[in-house]
Amino acid sequence: MIKANKLAYEYIRRDEEGNVEGIIRALDGVDLEIKKGDFVAILGHNGSGKSTIAKEINAILEPTEGTLFVNGLDVSDESKIWDVRQSAGMVFQNPDNQIVASLVEEDVAFGPENLGVPSPEIKQRVAYALEKVGMEDHRGSSPNALSGGQKQRVAIAGILAMKPKCIVLDEPTAMLDPGGRREVIKTLHELNKKEGITILLITHYMDEVTGADRVIVMDDGKIVMQGTPREIFSKVDEVKSHHLDVPQVTELAYELNKRGFRFPPGVLTKEEFINALLG
Amino acid sequence: MLRDITIGQYYPSGSVLHRLDPRVKLFWTLLYIVSMFVFNTFLGYVVAGVTLIVLIKISRVPFKFMVKGLKAVWMLLIFTLVLNLFMTSGEVIWQWKFLKLTREGIRTAVFMGLRLFFLIIGSSLMTLTTTPNQLTDGLETGLRGLKKIKVPVHELAMMMSIALRFIPILLEETDKIMKAQAARGADFDEGKFKDRVKALVPIFVPLFVSAFRRANDLAMAMEARCYRGDVNRTRMNPLKYKQIDRIAYLLQFVYLAVLICADKLLAPLLTKVLPML
Numbered sequence: 001m002i003k004a005n006k007l008a009y010e011y012i013r014r015d016e017e018g019n020v021e022g023i024i025r026a027l028d029g030v031d032l033e034i035k036k037g038d039f040v041a042i043l044g045h046n047g048s049g050k051s052t053i054a055k056e057i058n059a060i061l062e063p064t065e066g067t068l069f070v071n072g073l074d075v076s077d078e079s080k081i082w083d084v085r086q087s088a089g090m091v092f093q094n095p096d097n098q099i100v101a102s103l104v105e106e107d108v109a110f111g112p113e114n115l116g117v118p119s120p121e122i123k124q125r126v127a128y129a130l131e132k133v134g135m136e137d138h139r140g141s142s143p144n145a146l147s148g149g150q151k152q153r154v155a156i157a158g159i160l161a162m163k164p165k166c167i168v169l170d171e172p173t174a175m176l177d178p179g180g181r182r183e184v185i186k187t188l189h190e191l192n193k194k195e196g197i198t199i200l201l202i203t204h205y206m207d208e209v210t211g212a213d214r215v216i217v218m219d220d221g222k223i224v225m226q227g228t229p230r231e232i233f234s235k236v237d238e239v240k241s242h243h244l245d246v247p248q249v250t251e252l253a254y255e256l257n258k259r260g261f262r263f264p265p266g267v268l269t270k271e272e273f274i275n276a277l278l279g
Numbered sequence: 280m281l282r283d284i285t286i287g288q289y290y291p292s293g294s295v296l297h298r299l300d301p302r303v304k305l306f307w308t309l310l311y312i313v314s315m316f317v318f319n320t321f322l323g324y325v326v327a328g329v330t331l332i333v334l335i336k337i338s339r340v341p342f343k344f345m346v347k348g349l350k351a352v353w354m355l356l357i358f359t360l361v362l363n364l365f366m367t368s369g370e371v372i373w374q375w376k377f378l379k380l381t382r383e384g385i386r387t388a389v390f391m392g393l394r395l396f397f398l399i400i401g402s403s404l405m406t407l408t409t410t411p412n413q414l415t416d417g418l419e420t421g422l423r424g425l426k427k428i429k430v431p432v433h434e435l436a437m438m439m440s441i442a443l444r445f446i447p448i449l450l451e452e453t454d455k456i457m458k459a460q461a462a463r464g465a466d467f468d469e470g471k472f473k474d475r476v477k478a479l480v481p482i483f484v485p486l487f488v489s490a491f492r493r494a495n496d497l498a499m500a501m502e503a504r505c506y507r508g509d510v511n512r513t514r515m516n517p518l519k520y521k522q523i524d525r526i527a528y529l530l531q532f533v534y535l536a537v538l539i540c541a542d543k544l545l546a547p548l549l550t551k552v553l554p555m556l
Contacts, residue, residue, distance in 0.1 A: 058503050060499060060502065060503060082505050082507070085502070085503055085504070085505050086505055089503070089504070090500075090503040092496065092499070092500055092503075094493075094496055096448055096493070097493045097496035097497050097500065098496065098497065098500035099444070100440075100441065100444065100497070100500075100501060100504075101412065101440065101444065102410075102411060102412055102440065102443055102444045103410075103412060105515070106412060106515065109515035110501075110504055110506070111504040111505060112513075112515075113512055113513055113514055113515060114504060114505040114506045114507065114512060115505055116511040116512060116513050117513055118513060119513060119514060119515060119516070119517055122513065122514075122515040123515060126515065143444075144447050144448065158504065159504070162504065162505065
């Protein structure tokens with residue numbers, strides 16, 4: 001689905017007069033392969049290059065070096081740019097700044113309208129997408145009347161209506177309350193399981209990645225760790241060395257192990273913790 | 280305080296007027312405004328007034344609600360009335376020092392007032408029965424012909440609908456900034472006019488910064504959703520005229536015809552019978 005080879009991205013930082021202050025290598029030789037139907041989470045602290053990789057996949061930024069193929073399409077190929085964006089939809093951080101229309105259903109229709117889909121099919125797609133994110137009762141509402149989590153689900157529906165193979169989400173829950181965050185993550189897992197859509201979730205909330213098939217940790221423009229959530233979170237010290245935290249239960253189990261308890265490495269959920277404690 | 284401002288306020292009542300094609304309503308409004316300058320007799324006002332009353336009845340928007348929205352224009356209305364009342368020269372019927380009341384003055388004042396009133400109520404009837412989206416849609420489709428002479432109709436309509444979408448968001452943000460500054464001792468309500476204007480500058484700076492940031496984000500999100508202007512674009516609900524829209528168009532011309540007949544033919548006849556008018 002997504003295949004990056006020695007991918008690099010540099011941008012030039014300028015001071016107020018426009019003089020070059022320095023070149024920043026946001027991505028530095030990233031090799032990445034994501035298979036169809038995977039749920040992959042990318043973790044990294046601020047400035048680790050995780051948002052840059054999302055913008056590369058959506059062809060908003062062009063790679064400085066290396067190659068990146070999305071659904072078999074080269075993102076540096078100008079003529080394929082719209083196909084790339086259609087196959088890999090992108091959801092951004094701020095829900096308010098990505099909703100275009102003043103009606104939920106019109107916003108969901110925005111993508112297919114841009115693709116030139118015939119009107120009757122747009123209606124079908126809008127109904128389908130809103131149903132998939134559980135927002136069908138709000139199709140006639142104004143986005144301003146919705147909660148953050150609902151707005152973000154509308155944004156996901158807007159991408160879904162374009163029938164993408166893959167959805168890239170750049171910190172979709174950073175501006176939401178805990179309830180909204182749960183709604184969004186649950187929706188993503190459902191889309192992944194029921195519709196087979198590849199999900200690439202970029203986040204810095206540890207508890208959101210525990211359900212992923214694979215976790216990628218980025219630091220300083222490079223991939224530094226890769227594996228299942230359990231593999232990653234059993235290496236508590238290494239995760240912390242990249243300025244990241246581990247989920248609270250994982251940390252608790254880890255600290256208790258240090259004091260003589262015997263928890264298996266990489267406890268991810270409350271249930272696992274309780275079972276380990278009782279068993 | 281800022282939340283009280285409603286722009287393009289819509290009153291949903293599901294009437295026939297609400298269901299009309301926005302292009303029809305736009306054209307109706309335009310025609311109605313133009314018609315205000317066509318007639319000059321008492322009978323003309325009757326025709327225009329009755330038409331408006333009938334339309335209001337059909338729209339099922341409470342008249343009280345319409346008038347409430349006119350607060351801002353009351354001053355203008357009264358100002359026009361007073362100015363016309365005392366400044367028109369003619370046959371003096373009452374005088375107190377420099378204030379003169381003339382027969383012509385009363386006539387012009389009443390008629391001008393009515394005209395303005397019709398104008399405002401007529402156009403607010405359109406915004407009350409048409410959602411902002413329908414309005415921009417109507418403008419875009421209605422003015423499609425102008426694309427041939429390189430008028431960026433689609434882009435203008437898109438800008439308008441985005442502006443409408445962001446008005447409540449930016450209002451809320453202004454409110455937040457004002458409160459944040461008030462919490463740190465800023466005073467927006469007291470002092471001389473000059474000071475109050477000066478106090479607004481620190482509000483506008485962060486507001487503009489945030490608006491530009493939002494615009495940047497939105498542009499990126501739109502591109503990510505394959506927006507590339509008016510290239511090969513379809514609509515979910517393309518505007519299509521229905522039977523009722525055709526009837527509405529027809530009725531506009533009936534209205535204009537009746538108005539001109541009443542004003543130019545009937546009124547002179549009546550004047551002979553009742554010279555007062």
